[in-house]
Amino acid sequence: MSASDQIDLPKGMAGGASTRRILFNHLAILVCWVGLWEIGSRAGVIDPLFFPRPSDILVGFWRLYITQGNIWFHLGLTMAEVVAGFVAGSALGIGLAFVVGLSDTVRRFLKPYVVVIEATPRIAIGPIVIAAFGFGWTSKIVIVMLVCFFAPFVNTLNGIINVDRDQLDMFRSMRATRVQTFRKLILPEATPEIMAGLRLAMASALGGALVAEFIASNNGVGKLISTYTGNLNMASAFVCVLTLSAVGFFILRGMEWIDRWLVFWTDRKRTEAVGRKRAQRWQKGGKL
Amino acid sequence: MATDGFAVPQEKDMPPKTAQIPATDSPAVIAARRVRKTFGDGRVLALEDASFDIRPGEFITMVGPSGCGKSTLLRIVAGLIDHSGGDMTVHGSAVTGPRNDVAMMFQKPTLLAWRTAVENVLLPTELAGAVTKADREKALSLLELVGLKDFAFSFPSQLSGGMQQRVALARLLQTGADILLLDEPFGALDEFTREHLNVELMRIVAEVNATAMFVTHNIGEAIFLADRVFVMTPRPGRLARIIDVPFARPRKPELQLTPEFNALVAEARAVLGGLE
Numbered sequence: 001m002s003a004s005d006q007i008d009l010p011k012g013m014a015g016g017a018s019t020r021r022i023l024f025n026h027l028a029i030l031v032c033w034v035g036l037w038e039i040g041s042r043a044g045v046i047d048p049l050f051f052p053r054p055s056d057i058l059v060g061f062w063r064l065y066i067t068q069g070n071i072w073f074h075l076g077l078t079m080a081e082v083v084a085g086f087v088a089g090s091a092l093g094i095g096l097a098f099v100v101g102l103s104d105t106v107r108r109f110l111k112p113y114v115v116v117i118e119a120t121p122r123i124a125i126g127p128i129v130i131a132a133f134g135f136g137w138t139s140k141i142v143i144v145m146l147v148c149f150f151a152p153f154v155n156t157l158n159g160i161i162n163v164d165r166d167q168l169d170m171f172r173s174m175r176a177t178r179v180q181t182f183r184k185l186i187l188p189e190a191t192p193e194i195m196a197g198l199r200l201a202m203a204s205a206l207g208g209a210l211v212a213e214f215i216a217s218n219n220g221v222g223k224l225i226s227t228y229t230g231n232l233n234m235a236s237a238f239v240c241v242l243t244l245s246a247v248g249f250f251i252l253r254g255m256e257w258i259d260r261w262l263v264f265w266t267d268r269k270r271t272e273a274v275g276r277k278r279a280q281r282w283q284k285g286g287k288l
Numbered sequence: 289m290a291t292d293g294f295a296v297p298q299e300k301d302m303p304p305k306t307a308q309i310p311a312t313d314s315p316a317v318i319a320a321r322r323v324r325k326t327f328g329d330g331r332v333l334a335l336e337d338a339s340f341d342i343r344p345g346e347f348i349t350m351v352g353p354s355g356c357g358k359s360t361l362l363r364i365v366a367g368l369i370d371h372s373g374g375d376m377t378v379h380g381s382a383v384t385g386p387r388n389d390v391a392m393m394f395q396k397p398t399l400l401a402w403r404t405a406v407e408n409v410l411l412p413t414e415l416a417g418a419v420t421k422a423d424r425e426k427a428l429s430l431l432e433l434v435g436l437k438d439f440a441f442s443f444p445s446q447l448s449g450g451m452q453q454r455v456a457l458a459r460l461l462q463t464g465a466d467i468l469l470l471d472e473p474f475g476a477l478d479e480f481t482r483e484h485l486n487v488e489l490m491r492i493v494a495e496v497n498a499t500a501m502f503v504t505h506n507i508g509e510a511i512f513l514a515d516r517v518f519v520m521t522p523r524p525g526r527l528a529r530i531i532d533v534p535f536a537r538p539r540k541p542e543l544q545l546t547p548e549f550n551a552l553v554a555e556a557r558a559v560l561g562g563l564e
Contacts, residue, residue, distance in 0.1 A: 175388070184411070274443075
């Protein structure tokens with residue numbers, strides 16, 4: 001169900017000799033690729049001004065992370081903006097969706113606004129937000145918030161609205177209270193959709209922060225990239241981009257991991273594992 | 289079942305049999321007096337005045353095409369929807385909403401995907417309060433009763449459609465209600481599974497001494513299961529006829545091949561005839 005399933009190595013091969021062979025093939029291809037780039041650049045086929053040599057990028061890594069060590073501060077700042085904006089934006093989106101989803105009146109009232117916001121590219125408000133909140137990190141957080149608000153909002157709302165009518169009737173016939181119906185039916189039922197919304201939000205959060213920093217900023221990885229590019233220091237700009245690739249990869253992997261842990265019942269293997277665990281807990285007389 | 293070949297005169301205009309006199313001394317467990325339901329500010333009549341008494345332990349089936357009000361009637365008994373007129377009483381008290389002594393099962397299993405079978409069965413207990421050791425044992429024994437002893441810790445996604453409905457049946461029994469309302473519970477399953485589950489359902493309902501109201505659109509199924517069949521006709525929804533089914537229990541599927549059985553099928557078809 002997740003994008004990672006497609007790149008995952010076949011499960012049966014995990015740890016086996018074939019895994020090592022596949023890994024070796026991948027590495028070999030990568031080395032060839034990087035080697036060709038390096039040779040092409042030195043032979044004058046690739047312009048090193050815009051596409052720096054792998055060796056230069058490697059030196060850049062050493063410079064930015066060790067000798068100058070300046071990327072740490074900017075990366076930390078950008079990540080702080082991303083995390084703060086993501087948490088605030090998605091919390092707002094999910095919270096508002098619950099308010100809206102559980103009340104027909106509010107839903108009808110808010111519908112036109114939702115349609116308008118959906119059609120508006122969120123980043124277009126960027127310059128206005130910066131004008132209002134300044135060049136500092138506050139404006140970046142607000143922009144990330146705006147970027148992160150919508151997907152969790154829409155998904156949560158869909159999750160709530162799409163709860164099966166028969167299931168609601170079933171809870172009603174068992175005389176469940178509103179709180180019970182919410183906790184034991186609506187919330188878990190909506191969780192897969194909420195998580196999908198959060199993953200979408202997280203994927204765009206990093207981009208939102210960077211664009212905000214491109215627009216106007218004194219610090220952050222986005223600012224670093226635009227400065228290096230302006231100085232034609234492409235190797236350092238590439239270091240920043242590759243750093244962001246790695247950060248993005250780990251963030252998305254982390255989200256997938258949380259998703260699988262939380263929404264275990266959509267994954268066959270996880271379902272089997274959780275079933276075994278619950279059977280053990282039951283035998284010990286533990287809480288369900 | 290569109291063309292049935294039974295050339296019986298239409299009896300649509302026959303007045304509904306009202307207020308059946310109980311055959312035993314025991315008072316009616318479900319009693320309806322001119323219960324009606326309208327929608328859209330009284331403009332649409334979903335169920336015309338229906339009156340009947342259901343005795344303890346009786347197995348009632350309601351059969352008829354879509355729009356005949358059978359599900360509406362069931363939901364009124366369940367307290368899930370209000371009736372617009374008349375009196376509906378269960379165990380002598382008026383139905384004003386969902387109640388402890390009435391439980392309902394739906395065409396969809398309506399299981400919670402994130403709970404194992406036994407956790408699903410325990411849901412009604414959990415909603416009512418704390419779960420005790422005795423409740424857990426009851427849940428396991430109910431799973432055994434429906435033939436899922438070895439699947440207590442399977443999740444719904446690991447079970448077939450028929451097994452999911454068995455879990456739903458165990459959950460229905462876990463409520464402890466003595467009135468079971470079943471809205472086409474096996475309607476989405478294949479013919480073989482359905483027949484098998486019907487036989488088991490009869491056994492289980494008899495074992496727990498429950499009173500059952502079972503909705504179906506299959507005439508054969510309705511007669512096979514029932515002590516009495518409520519034959520209902522649409523536009524407006526109406527309880528057109530109540531057919532007594534005298535066959536002894538336990539019943540075997542072969543019963544459906546007997547002429548007596550088919551005579552009752554013909555009788556029900558006569559009421560429903562010309563509708564399809």
